Amino acid sequence: MRLADRSSLRTSSARWLGVVLVSLALTAGGAWARPPTAKERAKTLFKAGKAAYAKQDYKEAAAKFTAAYELDPQPASLLNIAQSYRSADDYEMAARYYQKYLEAAPTSPLKAQVEELLREARSKLEKKPTPKPDLRPTEPTPATTPALATPQPQPETPPPSESRPIYKRWWFWTAIAAVVVGTSVGVGVYAGTKEPDYVKEGGLGSVRW
Numbered sequence: 468m469r470l471a472d473r474s475s476l477r478t479s480s481a482r483w484l485g486v487v488l489v490s491l492a493l494t495a496g497g498a499w500a501r502p503p504t505a506k507e508r509a510k511t512l513f514k515a516g517k518a519a520y521a522k523q524d525y526k527e528a529a530a531k532f533t534a535a536y537e538l539d540p541q542p543a544s545l546l547n548i549a550q551s552y553r554s555a556d557d558y559e560m561a562a563r564y565y566q567k568y569l570e571a572a573p574t575s576p577l578k579a580q581v582e583e584l585l586r587e588a589r590s591k592l593e594k595k596p597t598p599k600p601d602l603r604p605t606e607p608t609p610a611t612t613p614a615l616a617t618p619q620p621q622p623e624t625p626p627p628s629e630s631r632p633i634y635k636r637w638w639f640w641t642a643i644a645a646v647v648v649g650t651s652v653g654v655g656v657y658a659g660t661k662e663p664d665y666v667k668e669g670g671l672g673s674v675r676w
Contacts, residue, residue, distance in 0.1 A: 509536075510676050512534045513541075516544075520547070526555060529548050532547040532548045542575070543671075545568040546564075546672040547672055549562075549567075558591045559588075559592060569585070581666065583667065
């Protein structure tokens with residue numbers, strides 16, 4: 468092969484290699500610059516809402532959960548919006564979103580708890596009658612002469628108690644034993660009947676992304 472042919476081949480190979488490298492760079496750059504999907508943005512907003520809720524910034528939490536729901540309509544976002552408004556004492560908005568959650572997730576295992584929270588929010592919205600002020604003029608209270616104090620008989624001095632300390636008396640330990648047994652039984656019954664009511668206590672819903 469002549470020297471000129473070799474040079475031409477090398478130049479052509481270098482050009483093709485440059486084209487391949489540029490194409491790879493553009494492809495990789497396009498992948499890296501890909502904008503996040505709606506679900507990915509909703510996930511980010513959902514996490515931001517949970518962080519704001521933990522900081523007791525309930526207004527910001529409600530806004531983040533609302534934005535997340537608009538991007539990806541997950542029923543858990545509706546529940547979290549309602550919980551945020553409830554924590555902010557905005558029971559009108561809380562009731563609205565509890566109702567939306569029940570409509571979006573009619574078979575949710577949290578249905579009973581959410582229904583109770585909905586009833587609670589609606590009860591707080593009921594208007595209570597405001598008592599009318601009494602506009603009648605107040606009459607002066609007549610002055611009264613203080614009555615003379617009647618001497619009271621002095622109580623008799625009780626007989627001295629037994630000299631033994633209280634912890635050496637039989638009835639003291641009997642009472643202690645009864646209290647211990649009653650407490651143990653009460654704790655056992657409560658632990659066996661307590662329901663998982665974390666939502667009623669302010670817990671948030673979760674999403675499997």
